[in-house]
Amino acid sequence: MRDVAVADSANRRANKRGLATREAMLQAAVTALASGDPGAVSANRIAKQIGVTWGTVQYQFGDADGFWAAVLHHTAQRRANVFANPDTGASLQERVADIIDTLYDGLTAPDSRAIENLRAALPREPSELDRLYPRTAAELRSWGQGWHATCQKAFADLQVDPQRVREIATLIPGAMRGLVSERQLGSYADLDEARRGLTNAIVAYLAESAGSVRRACRQGENPADS
Template structure:
């Protein structure tokens, strides 16, 4: 076997190990168990040592940053709404709300939420302790804002209001999602329609 072929085989084995670690990390985080936010726990689930995690990702900061980057790559970057052209503002907002609502029930969303709960809440502390993870989260925020801007790009809307809506929607949708998992008499379909119509009215107002 040539040196090049041997190196190729090692690279493939390393890529497979890295992929297995990322899959294990997502499976652990998607359980919602706070104890899952542990590099050692992920290593055990992946059947590797902590040394292997360090070799692939450097440290726990590198691991969580890689998980977020992997999810972003799998999602394909900013969301797109190909049917939005010629739709009203309200129809576009409803489409975004529906997409977020469905996405919050996916394992990837649960994994992200589990990780975020365990991270420092203060931005300065997060950036100091886990700079690569903080950078990856910031990239997610940029991607989300781009999604909202793109969804209304052909309309004459106040760009500041679009940014405000982008800041509001994730938290509002998580609040409705939390309500869905509690004993409630709230009509959540009605709540989502009301949210979408309120946002559409705000975006459509001028002045």
């Protein structure tokens, strides 16, 4: 029994060391990628920076694809609660503004810069990404699905057209990256005004559909069939 207890204790220590190594590698990856250096998109280089071998990367993540997928998942977990609980007392205007403002601030954070640098180094063509980096592609695809679900949840009680919510959910990330890029490059445009304009346009588009949805519900129709 004593030998079993000793073995269990040793296994727990080894597991803790393994988890600590894994966490250190993921954090090192975010830091390196956030620098914006295209050369930072190298699992082997990141491993060397924290003093571990390529064999350690393979043991922890399988290969570079598994490593990048884990990095993306790591950043996703850290922002999981950003839009987790929509304020049902907030107006449509307030909810849209909250999403726009949160992304405007968040897209300059280290995690976002790291993601952008990594994505810039990956194949642009989805089929090529699926072929060469299937686990990374699956993680990115799950992000898209999660984002759409988050947006549907954010407006679920306001009776707006779900299809219109899907459309603005597809629009917002690219639009916000454009505004953030303008801010980083330096712009003579009033970007606060641009954000207000984008917010107001989205609100008007969703609000226009709310009346139709309410009328359809009163008439016993399914809004999705309209």
